Amino acid sequence: MDTQIWSESVVIKFNGIDRIYDSYSWRITRRAKEVWKSGNVVSTKHTEDSYLDQFEKSVAKYTKRKFGIAVGSGTDALYFALRAKGIGPGNTVLCPAISYLATAEAIKRTGATIQFVDVDENGLMGDIPMMGLPSAVVYVNLFGNLADYDRLKNYCDKHRIPLIEDAAQSLGSFYKKIPSGKLGDISSLSFAPSKPLPCFGNGGMVLTDSESERDFVRGLRYHGSGTAKLQYGYNSCLSNDHANVLNFLMSKYKKLLSKTKKVRKLYDEKLFKLGIGSIQTQSDTISNNHKFVIKAQDRDNLKAYLETKNIQSQVHYVLPLSKMKMFHTDEQMPNAERFCEDVLSLPIHPFLEDYEVIHVCNCIGEFYGV
Numbered sequence: 001m002d003t004q005i006w007s008e009s010v011v012i013k014f015n016g017i018d019r020i021y022d023s024y025s026w027r028i029t030r031r032a033k034e035v036w037k038s039g040n041v042v043s044t045k046h047t048e049d050s051y052l053d054q055f056e057k058s059v060a061k062y063t064k065r066k067f068g069i070a071v072g073s074g075t076d077a078l079y080f081a082l083r084a085k086g087i088g089p090g091n092t093v094l095c096p097a098i099s100y101l102a103t104a105e106a107i108k109r110t111g112a113t114i115q116f117v118d119v120d121e122n123g124l125m126g127d128i129p130m131m132g133l134p135s136a137v138v139y140v141n142l143f144g145n146l147a148d149y150d151r152l153k154n155y156c157d158k159h160r161i162p163l164i165e166d167a168a169q170s171l172g173s174f175y176k177k178i179p180s181g182k183l184g185d186i187s188s189l190s191f192a193p194s195k196p197l198p199c200f201g202n203g204g205m206v207l208t209d210s211e212s213e214r215d216f217v218r219g220l221r222y223h224g225s226g227t228a229k230l231q232y233g234y235n236s237c238l239s240n241d242h243a244n245v246l247n248f249l250m251s252k253y254k255k256l257l258s259k260t261k262k263v264r265k266l267y268d269e270k271l272f273k274l275g276i277g278s279i280q281t282q283s284d285t286i287s288n289n290h291k292f293v294i295k296a297q298d299r300d301n302l303k304a305y306l307e308t309k310n311i312q313s314q315v316h317y318v319l320p321l322s323k324m325k326m327f328h329t330d331e332q333m334p335n336a337e338r339f340c341e342d343v344l345s346l347p348i349h350p351f352l353e354d355y356e357v358i359h360v361c362n363c364i365g366e367f368y369g370v
Contacts, residue, residue, distance in 0.1 A: 012356050014312035016349025017193050021200070023351060024252070028200070031248050035241040042239050044222045051240040055247040056205070059189070062250065063171070063181030065207040067214040070243060071221045072236035074168045074190020077204030078106040080220050080236075081186045082136070084206070084213040085162040087112050091135035096125040097320040097336035099140040103166050104321045107138065116322040118333045122279050123317075123343070124148070126335060128155055136162045141170035141180055143345075144196065144290030145281050149175045149183045162186065168204075171196050172257045172288035180288075181207045191238075191246060196290045197253060199246055203238045257288055259350035264289040266354060267346065270361035274370050279343070291316070292348040299342050302367050309363045314345045 021028060035041060035051060043052050052070055060068035071077050087093060089111035095104055097116045107114050115134060120126045124147040125139045137156055139147050156163040165184030173180040181187045189195075191203035206217045219225055224233030249256075268278060271294065278294045281287040296302050299315070306313050320336035322329050346360055 011310040019351035031244040032241045051244040055243040066209040069217040070238035074204035075102040076236040077188035097333040140166040144288040146285040174286040256350040
């Protein structure tokens with residue numbers, strides 16, 4: 001296909017949620033209408049075999065957890081996970097310097113102090129420096145790639161503090177055959193439209209093996225109801241229509257991941273020939289390939305050039321969390337700062353066509369003159 005004709009007539013979108021809907025539109029619509037007709041759109045109490053219960057059990061089974069508790073957003077899920085582990089004012093929580101601001105925001109909401117940790121070359125939590133003993137560690141599986149779980153788990157076990165997994169981007173990734181969502185004492189997921197399992201709205205989930213933590217989070221998600229002692233809660237319920245649609249998408253999830261893996265493979269093949277490297281998975285891990293991220297020289301001009309070709313791309317992390325005004329610290333995070341200077345995310349999703357990937361790679365080659 002002629003590149004000039006292609007670039008003038010079609011936009012290659014960064015996010016593929018529109019194509020997910022187009023591919024399953026009648027089944028998605030039927031699932032939503034089924035709930036609307038029932039009149040039970042929001043469940044404020046846990047009910048066995050409800051739409052919400054079915055979805056929670058489906059995700060819990062996939063992640064090999066005993067319990068899943070669906071909530072209104074991924075941010076709430078992480079906040080509730082922190083609360084379930086007793087984190088609050090007077091505590092200090094370690095957090096990687098690279099993540100979406102919601103990770104640090106959830107910690108701040110508890111009243112705890114954040115201690116940022118620099119990242120490795122792939123944006124994952126690096127070595128924990130010698131410092132005062134924290135109350136918990138929150139780590140992030142960035143772009144679907146998994147951090148060194150054994151190292152972090154050993155540190156937390158040694159100091160008898162909880163390891164909390166922010167798995168917003170990594171549902172479907174595995175560390176030594178252990179699924180993401182199981183790689184922490186408690187874990188949180190996000191179902192935002194930009195996440196691996198996308199909701200046509202918003203949603204999240206807390207994953208735990210503790211019955212008491214399950215009951216605690218169930219109470220928090222709806223005004224503190226059902227908890228053993230009186231406490232304030234929140235209005236953070238995942239609606240039944242979203243749960244029913246997400247449960248359908250869970251039934252297709254392995255197929256969707258397989259299609260995305262093929263897209264990733266083609267990108268790697270084409271860009272390798274151009275001498276352009278991407279962020280790779282760690283040893284002993286399998287990534288869900290949530291994002292395809294390259295390290296690009298002259299990144300900002302490349303992004304602008306791709307825009308002229310109607311190719312959407314994103315710079316996910318313009319600044320480390322430690323440099324953002326609301327979380328700012330004086331500590332230096334040199335790896336995180338370098339990471340923010342040259343990474344660029346290219347379009348990737350299960351329904352990206354081969355000829356679209358080739359077009360993206362050809363345009364990158366044109367920009368660099370190779």
